[in-house]
Amino acid sequence: MTWKIYHNPACGTSRNVLAKLRAAGLEPEVIAYLDTPPDRETLLRLIAEAGLTPRAALREKGTDWRERGLDAPDVTDARIIDAMLAHPILINRPLVTGPHGTKLCRPSETVDALIAGARPD
Template sequence: MKATIWHNPNCGTSRKTLAILEEAPGVELTVIEYLKNPPIRAKLKQLFDDAGMTPQEGLRVRGSPAEELGLTKDDATADQLLDAMAREPMLINRPLVETDKGVRLCRPQEIVQEIL
């Protein structure tokens, strides 16, 4: 099974999710440090759609410039959030993991088991 993780090595939850993926038998893993190589807007929309999430649910507020940019979960539209996340990847909550079985925002990290 192929798996891709949009990973932030400075995030404990992301590191724990990566460890689960690395230990899972038969997983062909791709690791993308999304702060260095952010997903384009269309990919981000696809990830959220496949995860059954809205961009509002995928917005990282704590530790990000979301509030400074006027992007709160209640005020910003989905399009505004996707545009902002494509420009400022720190706004993307993580880790997002994509496999053949779907996409999950793996907070907590055990959620990754749903798509393995």
């Protein structure tokens, strides 16, 4: 399986995670998700594989999520996913996939478990 990082180069955490992957000798496929957002099926798969709910995968910091009404407790998962697809900045990052799973790597140290799983014991 190819390593992938759903990356925002303007995000310090995303840059740190990419650097950690490269320092470990891994060269992931870098997906600039703001320019090339995932389709619905991929986004749902990433969220599920990471063990998240759409609400937990929603980026709040630096976004207009409240103005979009996504802070209401009765907002459905489908509405959150629709908002993420229409406005990819709402997808929390970086999401990293590798042979041993998918993780939302916030904080950046979260990627260490994926990297360690990639190395033979």
